[in-house]
Structures are given as C-alpha cells and as structure tokens.
Amino acid sequence: MRCEAAQNLFDAYLDGELSAGQRTELGAHCVKCADCRRALALMEVSGHIMTSDREPVTLDANFTDRLLACVDEQESSWMRRWQRWIYVAAPLAAAAVVLMGFFGFFDSNKGRVAGKAETGQIESVIDDSEIPEPFLDDDLEVTDGDAPAGELQQLIRRSQNNFDTRRQDVESLLEKVDLTILQKIDVLEQLNEQDPTDPEKHKNDLPGHDASGDE
Amino acid sequence: MKIAAEDNVRELERKLIARARSGDKLALRELVDQHKDRLFAFIWRMTRNHHDAEEVCQDAFLKAFASLESFRDEFRFSTWLFTIGYRMCLNRMRKKQAINGDIDFASMPLPSHESPSDNVESAEAAQLRSDVWSAVDQLSPQQRASVLLFYRQSMSCQEIARILELPVATVKSHLHRARLRLRNMLESTSEKDLLQFRNLSGLAG
Incomplete structure (x- = not known):
C-alpha cells in the first residue's frame, strides 16, 4: 500500500469504519512507514484529547434558577401585555361599536331609523330615498395603510361631508316625525271631543290605519 | 439491547417534553439540568468567552421553551437545542x-486543560494537550x-448535519x-513525545 492510499483510510480508521482487511492493510503499512505512523498517531491522540479532557470552565451553580426565573418573568410579562392590551382595546372596541351604530353600519334595511315595528303609521312618512347609504368602508376606497397625505386629506374631507349630510338627514327626519305625531294628536283630540268615552268606536278613522298605511 | 435502551431514553424524553409543554416547571428544570453543561461547553468552545457563552446558553433555552410546541418528537431534544444554540x-x-473585527482566538490565553486521569503527566503531554486545543481554536x-x-x-455525522444545517457529506x-x-x-510535535503520551494515556495497548 502506498502512503496516499493509506492516508485516504485515516478518517475511516478514526471513525471505526474500516473493515478488518483494510485495518490489517493499514497497520502493515504503518509498521514500515514512519511518516504515516506519526501522522496517524497525531490524529489519534488529538481525538483522544478532544474527547476526554475535562472542561476548564463550568456554568454558574445558580444558572438553572436564574433561567427558570426568566421563564416566569417572560410568562408574567406576557400576561401583563395581554391585560394592558385588553384595557386599551376594550374601550376602543366599545367606542367603535357606538360609532358604527351612529353611522348606521348595522342597518341592513333602508328606512329602519324610525323603528318600523313600533311605529307602523309613522314609518310611512319616511322615504327611503332620503336616507343616504350607510357610511361604509366601500365609500372610502382605502386599500392600505400607506395612503399619501393628499389622499388622506381627501378621505377626511369626504368623511366630514358624509357626516354632515347624515346629520342633516337625521334632523329633517326628526322634524317630519314630530309633525306627524302632532297631526295625529290633533286627530285624536278631535275624535275624543266627539265621543270621549268610546275611543274604540272611532278606531278605524285614524289616518294611515288601513292596508295602504299612507295618509 | 442498546437499541431498546435508546428507545427507552427517547420515550422518557417525550414524556418530559409533554410535561414541559403543559407548563410543568419541574420538567423544565429537568430539561435544563440534563443539557445545560453540554450546551454551555460547546458554546464556550465556539465563542471562548464565558459571559457570551452563558448568555447564549440561557437565550437558547428560553427560545427552545418558548417554541416548544414546534419541537418534533422524531428528533432528540439535544439536537434541537444545539441547533438553536x-x-x-x-x-x-x-x-x-x-x-x-476578526476574533483572534490564537491570542486568547488558553485555559489550563485538565487530564481526565489523576496521573501526573509529563511536560510533553501537557504541551501536546495545549497545542491541540490551540489548533482547534484556529479552525x-x-x-x-x-x-x-x-x-x-459524541454525536454522529447525521446529528451534526442537522445541527449545522448542512448535508452529511x-x-x-x-x-x-x-x-x-x-x-x-x-x-x-515529535513522534517520541506522542508515543510517550500514548503510553501514559493507555492507548498503546
């Protein structure tokens, strides 16, 4: 065996991967070759030192206690963060719900503002076309959080306009509702004057009570 | 026999991890105590700085515990921990x-390495020990x-490959x-000194 071939077997020899035959061949070569014997001894003894030497440094004795204290600290800080988040997020969420309600976000049907279930007659005075579409995100055309300043200003202006329009609409609706109520009170008073003891008798005279529901 | 013992160790480790996942502090303590010395020794050999090694060791454990849910049972915990470390x-x-700038390991003072045996070793053997560790620092x-x-x-090439995230080859x-x-x-180092050291270490037989 030549030196080059012998040295190619060194790694396998050190890792205990040589067959019995290869081991004999390598040993036979090393008996004759001082260079290979020396090289192999160097690698062998280096491995032995690296495997068996004691560590010159050790961890602090209280390492485990300190580490577990850090684990506890992390858990409690996570809890604190969560609680803080709840304290901030809960009022914000409540405020958002109130605002969304104010802007009619939850109104799926137009004309519900007056509460049609309770006010069958009054409902008829409210025209759906008078109520603008709810203040929905679709109107804003916001696609991401990186809108340029100009777009943001435009967005704010549109929101303000929408808010003003909405307020005017609500005010005009309230005026109409007031008027209708006053008219009905007048009618009732007239009826009462006719027969104050028997209101049931004149029930069907009330305007808007028939199927059409309109005055 | 050896395979059965290994399976037993793995099973115990799985149970320990399961307890740790459920927040059992004793299980966490056991995991730390099992692996801390080996991990610290490895990181210290890599960094050659006690403070850095201790910090990295601590951070590695914290990171491992924080992401314990993502640990896959088919690997050994030590392999996963060493990968993070x-x-x-x-x-x-x-x-x-x-x-x-570049860390000059060669200029660092070598700690006094200790022989595993209590025999008094020759000056040549002590010199060789120092030379070997100095050479390791320069890799x-x-x-x-x-x-x-x-x-x-004492890890296999497969385990090392996982830790270093490299192919086995x-x-x-x-x-x-x-x-x-x-x-x-x-x-x-002279051949004569090596042979003398081998005789002292009982390798010659």
Whole structure:
C-alpha cells in the first residue's frame, strides 16, 4: 500500500469504519512507514484529547434558577401585555361599536331609523330615498395603510361631508316625525271631543290605519 | 439491547417534553439540568468567552421553551437545542466581528486543560494537550463546530448535519479537513513525545 492510499483510510480508521482487511492493510503499512505512523498517531491522540479532557470552565451553580426565573418573568410579562392590551382595546372596541351604530353600519334595511315595528303609521312618512347609504368602508376606497397625505386629506374631507349630510338627514327626519305625531294628536283630540268615552268606536278613522298605511 | 435502551431514553424524553409543554416547571428544570453543561461547553468552545457563552446558553433555552410546541418528537431534544444554540452563537460571533473585527482566538490565553486521569503527566503531554486545543481554536467556525460535536459531544455525522444545517457529506468533509489541519499544525510535535503520551494515556495497548 502506498502512503496516499493509506492516508485516504485515516478518517475511516478514526471513525471505526474500516473493515478488518483494510485495518490489517493499514497497520502493515504503518509498521514500515514512519511518516504515516506519526501522522496517524497525531490524529489519534488529538481525538483522544478532544474527547476526554475535562472542561476548564463550568456554568454558574445558580444558572438553572436564574433561567427558570426568566421563564416566569417572560410568562408574567406576557400576561401583563395581554391585560394592558385588553384595557386599551376594550374601550376602543366599545367606542367603535357606538360609532358604527351612529353611522348606521348595522342597518341592513333602508328606512329602519324610525323603528318600523313600533311605529307602523309613522314609518310611512319616511322615504327611503332620503336616507343616504350607510357610511361604509366601500365609500372610502382605502386599500392600505400607506395612503399619501393628499389622499388622506381627501378621505377626511369626504368623511366630514358624509357626516354632515347624515346629520342633516337625521334632523329633517326628526322634524317630519314630530309633525306627524302632532297631526295625529290633533286627530285624536278631535275624535275624543266627539265621543270621549268610546275611543274604540272611532278606531278605524285614524289616518294611515288601513292596508295602504299612507295618509 | 442498546437499541431498546435508546428507545427507552427517547420515550422518557417525550414524556418530559409533554410535561414541559403543559407548563410543568419541574420538567423544565429537568430539561435544563440534563443539557445545560453540554450546551454551555460547546458554546464556550465556539465563542471562548464565558459571559457570551452563558448568555447564549440561557437565550437558547428560553427560545427552545418558548417554541416548544414546534419541537418534533422524531428528533432528540439535544439536537434541537444545539441547533438553536449554534445559530445564536454564530449570530453573536458575527455581531462581535462586525464591531471588533476578526476574533483572534490564537491570542486568547488558553485555559489550563485538565487530564481526565489523576496521573501526573509529563511536560510533553501537557504541551501536546495545549497545542491541540490551540489548533482547534484556529479552525473555521464550521470545522470547529464539527470537531467539537463529533469528539466532545459524541454525536454522529447525521446529528451534526442537522445541527449545522448542512448535508452529511459536507459535515464529513469538514471533519476530514479539520483533522488534516490539526495534523499539519501539530506536525512540529515529535513522534517520541506522542508515543510517550500514548503510553501514559493507555492507548498503546
């Protein structure tokens, strides 16, 4: 065996991967070759030192206690963060719900503002076309959080306009509702004057009570 | 027999991890106590700085515990922990290198290594011991990691490959080159001293 071939077997020899035959061949070569014997001894003894030497440094004795204290600290800080988040997020969420309600976000049907279930007659005075579409995100055309300043200003202006329009609409609706109520009170008073003891008798005279529901 | 014992160890480890996942502090303590010395020794050999090694070791455990849910049972916990530790160690070394320039391991004072036996060793053997560790310090990080995991942690090339996130063939290549470099660096040591050391260490038989 030549030196080059012998040295190619060194790694396998050190890792205990040589067959019995290869081991004999390598040993036979090393008996004759001082260079290979020396090289192999160097690698062998280096491995032995690296495997068996004691560590010159050790961890602090209280390492485990300190580490577990850090684990506890992390858990409690996570809890604190969560609680803080709840304290901030809960009022914000409540405020958002109130605002969304104010802007009619939850109104799926137009004309519900007056509460049609309770006010069958009054409902008829409210025209759906008078109520603008709810203040929905679709109107804003916001696609991401990186809108340029100009777009943001435009967005704010549109929101303000929408808010003003909405307020005017609500005010005009309230005026109409007031008027209708006053008219009905007048009618009732007239009826009462006719027969104050028997209101049931004149029930069907009330305007808007028939199927059409309109005055 | 050996395989059955290994299976038993793995089963115990799985149970321990399951307890740790459910927040059992005693299980966490047991995991730390089982692995801390080996991990610290490895990281200290990589960084050669006690403070850095302790910090990286602690951070590696914290990171491992924080992401314990993502640990896959088919691997050993030590392999996973060493993978985290090795990555953190490399990051720490890179940061230090960026601030202070290349770390000159050769200029660092060598700690006094101790023989595993209580025999009084010759000056030549002590010199060789010092030369070997000095040579290890001069290997590249990947070669050093390969050598340390192979010799000091008795890991297989497959385990080392997982930790270093390299193919097994690359790890074998690192080991081969590391041995070659060590051999070249130690060439000046006389054959006579080596043989004497081998006799002292009981290797000659």
